[in-house]
Amino acid sequence: MRPLIWGLVLTLSLGGCFFDDSSSDTKQGMGQLLDGNTQGYAAVVPGKQLSFPADHQAHDDFRQEWWYLTANLETETGEQLGLQWTQFRIALAPPTTATEQKSALELELELDPDNAQESAWKTEQLYMSHTAVTTKNQHLATEKWSRGHPHFAGTQISPLTIKQDSWQWRSDDNQLFPATLFVTSNSFSYQLKLDSQAPFQLQGDNGYSQKNASGTVASYYYSQPFIKVNGTIELDGKSIRVSGEGWLDREWSSQFLAKTQQGWDWFALRLDDGSTLMLFQLRQNQSNKQHFYSGRRMYRDGRGYNIASKEISMTPTAWQQTPSGRYPVSWQIAIPSENIQLTTQALNVDSSMPLSIPYWEGPIKINGSHNGLGYMELTGY
Secondary structure (H helix, E strand, C coil), X not given: CHHHHHHHHHHHHHHHHHCCCCCCCCCCCHHHHHCCCCCCCCCCCCCCCXXXXXXXXXXXXXXXXXXXXXXXXXXXXXXXXEEEEEEEEEECCCXXXXXXXXXXXHHHHHHCHHHHHHHCCCCCEEEEEEEEEECCCCEEEEEEEEECECCCEEEECXXXXXXXXXXXXXXXXXXXXXXXXXXXXXXXXXXEEEECCCCCEECCECCEEECCCCCCCEEEEEEEEEEEEEEEEEEXXXXXXXXXXXXXXXXXXXXXXXXXXXXXXXXXXXXXXXXXXXXXXXXXXXXXXXXXEEXXXXXXXXXXXXXXXXHCEEEEEEEEEEXXXXXXXXXXXXXXXXXXXXXXXXXXXXXXXXXXXCEEEEEEEEEECCCEEEEEEEECC
């Protein structure tokens, strides 16, 4: 298993060399990593009804998925903080049926019991977790890798647990909330209480989220943008009390992007009228191609509606050179049909994630027709 893990790490790391800001029409990006042979994996199809709490669990028959929390937090002294925790699952090969697995293991037990015990530890599932804490002057990020195994990484039903080693989302029962999120690293650690009474928001068409205009690429995607967060962060040798608002995104698919797509710009915004706004732009890697947009405005009582892609305009206004790339850290966002005209400002422009997959992720402030806070993710640069 170890050679497979490090082979994938190397592949993903080398992928970072594609993320330049040149004007070439042939440069590669995230589409090269998230596209691929989908034969043998489950397909994302329109019309499927998402089911909870079952869909909080891992979907091993799909190639990739993630549980993705961001939070805009404030200390007791009024300092702004951002926090991100993400657990990814990556299938290394298409799943085999339970019958095939059982038959193979039974045969191996009969022929070679010692080797069969070792085989019980083999898995086709790889887990990767990222976490970061961002202040005005600091951006600290780290990651973990592990095989999928009940002792190491994966999900369990009751109480609902999403874990990779000591990094764990642990709920009180089989629902997502209330829950406690525990993370410990050499740079920082935190323990946060998470709670939400709001209905889940199904992105796209009842959870079927297209990733290109033709609909050949899609994911299952739901969000919880109304999470109350309280807890402590250990940073620079100090225990800091924090509180604020969190946002969870859940996606799974066997093909997130097409090869022609360079990357995405994603925004999770809390507006001062009480609504939230999810927006993303999927950029083509050829300058003469049309980018793909998606958006949804959401309310705490469960109401929500999609925004037509033709209504969404995103324009970068400032760039920042970081060790992992050059990123557009300020934007103008316009949605005329919603009477929305926004400008964004990063809490810390140096919020690049210098991990196996390089990207930019950090808290932002918004001004204009609405004020508020949010999070921004930029990939493929």
